Amino acid sequence: MTSTSAGAEALVNEQVAEIARRAARGALTDSFSITHLGPKFANSLLKIALASEKGERAFRRFLRACINFERRRNPVSNLKLAVRALQLEEVISSSGLPAKETQDLTSQLQHYLRTVRATDEASVDAATKIVKELQQVGSRRVPTLLPDIPREIAAAKIRLAFLDFLATLSHANAALTGVDAAFIVAYRKIAKVIGNDIGGGWRPLINKLLEMPEQVKAYRAEIQRLEAAIAKETDPAKLSQLRDKALPSWRRSGVHSQAKGLLGELFVARWEGWRMLKSGYEELAYRLARKLGPDWEVLPVSGRMYLGGATKETWDEAVLLVRRGSTPPEAKLFMAGQIKTALEPRSLDQSVTDMAREAASKDLRVVLADGREELFMLTPLPANEPTHRVVLNAEGGTYPESDVAALLNIGVKIEQLTFPVSVGEVNSVIDRFIQVAVDLL
């Protein structure tokens, strides 16, 4: 091959890489968060990682050090994390990014290190200082994007306490009870999907607990009281009443059920099975969008959708067809998904309620991944294209087929899917999470 053709080939190779890079960058938008490396942070970091092999190596090694630190939290992993962060900083500063972006990124990295290792007041002070710097650097940013320091630190402490708790269970000579072992299995299963601290996977759950400290404390106290009562009870009739009714019903109420629902949603949103299936629905929606006209787009959404001014979320997962150009902007519900993490799932009832709501109310408010809100008017799909409805149940919570068939009789088709984690496993993880967090709230 001549050098001329090699040059041209390199050029096109580069184009292929460029397509991928640009697409990757475009796809990375999410809200700002720094107790973990939020996607916004990831965006800048990814730029570094994609710029050179050196950058990629530094980035990977840093991530590995983060994982090692989370798992072991000993002096070696601690030092390694610091060293890797330093090396990453060097790459950042020599990357040729604009000075402002470099400084911003470096400050964020330092803040991440502070919060990820936060255990004392000094860390809080240091983190506050860094955020002040951040504020100066990014003074033109929307103020709401800046972190709430006490909250970041509180979240980091809960996360660290949980990691410490895991470490005490996972050493080789730990005397595991059956409950502990079951918990570890459950945690492993769920963490594999939700990811680790770096991705901020558990953050929404921590946020939830931080939102309602009093309820969490009351919940924990009552659970302890019931457990103690069960342990002391000798009368078999009372015992079975306590064990089969009182404890489960208390669990179903309030804190535990909310946290459980949230964990189920977090799991499903990141579970590759659902991601694949949802992308399938998206592809089908594109086909329909093409038929509807050139100004129709496909909008996949997870969580945060509200109908008719309600404060309660409607569907957990959705694929919408939207037309932003029309007045008012229009949306059609192509696919609606409900996630249920309960032994006696009521998601079919929920789906029916949703349908009633869809019929009654036309105002749809959607909170996008980057925190922006959009309002749409909900309009029906073409007559021969019914909305796809999917119910995602945790293992052990499947709805009887007869109920699905009954709905089919009134013209509603519902697909049932089971996601690979059981209600008991979710319970076990939530219990431990609350147990660890309660003292820190």
Next chain:
Amino acid sequence: MIEITALGPADQPDEPTRLENAFLWCAEAKPLSPVNPSDDNVQEILIFKGTDDELLLTFDISEEDLDERVAGVCNSLFVESGMDGVSAFGRAIADTGIPYPYLTMPQIPQEQDVRGEKLYINDAASPRRAALKKSVQTWYDKLGTFREKVLPKVQVAAAAYASTKLERSLDETLRQSLRYFRNLGPRGDTGSGSLVPQGTALSGPDVTDLAMAMQRVAILRGDVSQFAKAVNRNVGLVDSQTALIGPQLLNAGARRDLRALLGVALDPDGLVQATRGLQGASQQFAKECALLCRVHPILYRLLDNPIIFKVDQLLRSTPATDVQQALQGFVPLRSLVSTTLNDTTSAANALIADLRAHPEDVWTYDRAIEGGLSTLHLSEGDLAWHVAQENIKQRKTTTLGLLNEGLNSAEMVAALMGVAPPVTVALAAIGVLSSVASLIEDALTEVAKDRALSACLNPADSLVFEGGSYFGVVFGALFILASVRGVVKDLAKAVGVR
């Protein structure tokens, strides 16, 4: 209407989440708080001296849990830097201060600037270092025992994973054959010994849809070629009109400095538009083909085949009402589809039999091992994961390995992002490693020789690549981009002979 299940995830093998496997996840050292030893008991060890990774560790020799503390250090080093990290620790403990111990002339030991014993002399003369040495040895022994327990577990899980995958491939091939050949028995025609007997007419319900998908591929490829030619024309144009810009252009291209190139020299030129067009067309090509291949997995095997254009021709020259008839009698398509299905089935069956006879061979398929590790809920942060990685026979030094590395890298990015846009991020991560297109092509040449690849219709489902359907899509897109590569090659050739 497409069956939505065709787009969905395939079943995963049963997860061996059993309590008896708990030891896999409980191999860590006891968590201990930092020590603050007195001068009588302190021993500092400096590892990776003089490098970026220099690390100073403090030990209290009188500590009851010294073994556990050292084990914690070793675990961290093992996970961060493999056995090399632990060896470096061992060497630092037993540092005699003599850089070239094989020299016969006397040398002055170089003392370490650490608290505690400056050097290791021998066990009696340097008891603190000796104690640490012993603790490291204890860790080695424990790791050996752990390894003996881990490897069989992983092998069983990996074999189960591999066989589930291959069985799934058999099911898939059967399902696909029923779509294109109506009159097959429940397991094909066993009499002829092949899934689709020779001469069976293309009469299944989805033949027309397949043909139309092929036509779409042909059209998309046409678009890509057209833009590639335009790029080619414009490269020539710049070169002949301005003697300076031409060589600059190609030099910049050779330096992969495309952005600078487009920004400075060529903004006013048609090349910009053409390259944008080529990018757009390639992207569209990859995206649409990815969906078409999900609906018709057999297309993965036919994308690069000239049959695409023949089918396009046939559809163009046949009135819509006669298409079904014409396709039924179209021998080239019939024989290609049946051969592909039959070959895939035999390859999968052969591999299943081989793995059953020699389960230890599963260690040559690193993706099967990783699939097994994943079903055991093990990941890069775990000791067991690293122990298993060490045992994989085929090291990641090949191009294919690099591609897998790229996918791993993408996985880390995905972890970082929480919910990652899979295809784009993965492609981007792979883009870092080398020039993408040639990397993919080399990898495909490599895997083409691998029978594990021929055992599946969708190469992404093979044992050669990442297990999950998630990265399957990524690989699907790579496979498709490799088809664009054909166009790239034509372009290079055209420029070369100009």
